[in-house]
Amino acid sequence: MTNTIRFKIKRQDSPDSSPYWQEFEIPYKAGHNVVSALMVIRETPVTRDGKKVKPVVWECNCMEEVCGACTMLINGEVKQSCSALIDDLDQPIVLEPMSKFPVVRDLMVDRNRMFENLKKSKAWVDIDGSWDIHEGAPRISQEEWDRTYIFSRCITCGSCLEVCPQFDKDNDFMGAQIIAQVYLKNTHPTGKFKSADRLHALMGKGGIAECGNAQNCVEVCPKEIPLTTAIGDVGRQVTFQVLKDWFGK
C-alpha cells in the first residue's frame, strides 16, 4: 500500500505552444478519483521536485459521468476522470489531453467539432415548423423505446472519436457519435420527417462512407451505446436513400 499518489501530467500552456511533462505527488486518501486528486494538486501546485508551477487546467462539471467534459487519456486509455478511481489505476498515473481534439490548455480540449457536426447533420428533432408538425405527444412503442433509449445517453464525450483510426484532427470525418445521433433522431416519430436531410448530410464529405469498420468506438463508449449497430443501420438507410435519389425521380 503506497501512502502517496503520483501523477505524470502532460501540460501545454496555450493552443500553439509545445507540450511538456510534470510530475506531482499528493498524500494517499481512500476514495480519490482523478478529478478530486487534480483538485488537491490545484490547492498546492508544486511538482515532485519542489518547483512551484501554475495549477493544472482541466474541465469538469457533473462529477457523475454524464457531462463528458472531463474526458482525457488516463494511463493511455480514454476515460472520464470523475469516474476513474485512483485505487484502480497503476502509478504513476499518466494524464494527457485527448489527442484528436485541439488542446486549449493542459488537459482541457476543444470538443466543439462534435457540436458543429450535430448541427451539420441536423441531429435534433424539430418540434415546430411554421405550423404544428404533430398532434399531441408522439407515441413510441415499448419495443422501439427499448432499442433506442440507450442512444439518447450519449454525453458527447468524444471517446469514440479518440480511438477511431479514421477520425483525425485534420480531416472531416464526423464519426460514430454523429451516426448514432442520426440513427436516434431518424427513428423518432417526429424526427423521422427530416430523415432524408440527415442522411444526405452523412452522404457528404466526412460522412458515413469514411468509416473503416475498425469498431474501436463501441469498445470504449462509457455509455455502452451500440455504435456499430447504428453504423450498420444508417448504412442500410443510406443505401435505400441512394436508390430513392437515383431511381425515385
Next chain:
Amino acid sequence: METIKDNSFFYRRLHSLLGIIPLGLFILEHFFTNSFAMQGSTVFNDKIVFFATLPYLIVIEIVFIFIPLLIHGIYGLYIVYTGQANQIQQSYYRNWMYLIQRVTGVILLFYIGWHVWTTRLSALFYGKEVSFDMMHKMLASPLVFWWMLLGVVLVAFHFANGIWSFSIVWGITIGPKAQKRMGYFTMGLFVILAVVGVRALYAFL
C-alpha cells in the same frame, strides 16, 4: 432539402462494390479455373485456350478486370492514406482486422501488378506463351513459388474479410450478432479459398 456537394461518398461506395463485383467474382473464377491444373497439363491448357479465344476478350478484360482493379487499387491506397492505425493503443480484434485489410491491400497492389505483367501483359506484348509449362518453369524458383503462395493467401484474406466489411457498409449485417456470424462465415471462406488456391499452385510443380 440538403443536397450532396461532394463525391467522396460515391467513390467510397464504388470502391466497396468493385471489391465484390467484379473483383471478388473474378477471384472465385480465377481460383476455380486454375484448379484444373490438378487434372494435368492438357486439361489446364484447354481451359487457357477457351479463355484466350473468348469473343470480346480484350473488352471483357479491360472493363471487368483492369479498370475495376485500377479504381479499387488506387482509391484503396487513398483510403489507407486517410487512416491512422492505432493498434498499440487499441488492441481489439476488429482493429487488427482493419489494419490487416489495409496491409494486404497494399501488398496486393504490388503482387497483382507483377502477376498481371508476368502472366498476361508480357504474353500480349512479347507473344510469350501462357501455359501449364510456363507456370511449371516459373514456379521452379522457390522465390517465385513463395511469393505466389503469399499472393494467393493474401488475396483470399482480403476478399473474405472484405465481404465482412462490405456487409456493414451496405447495411446487410447490422447488429453485433449478425456481424459476428458474418465474421465466422468470412474467415471460413478465407480458409477454403486459401486451400483451393494453394492446391492449384502446387499442381503446377
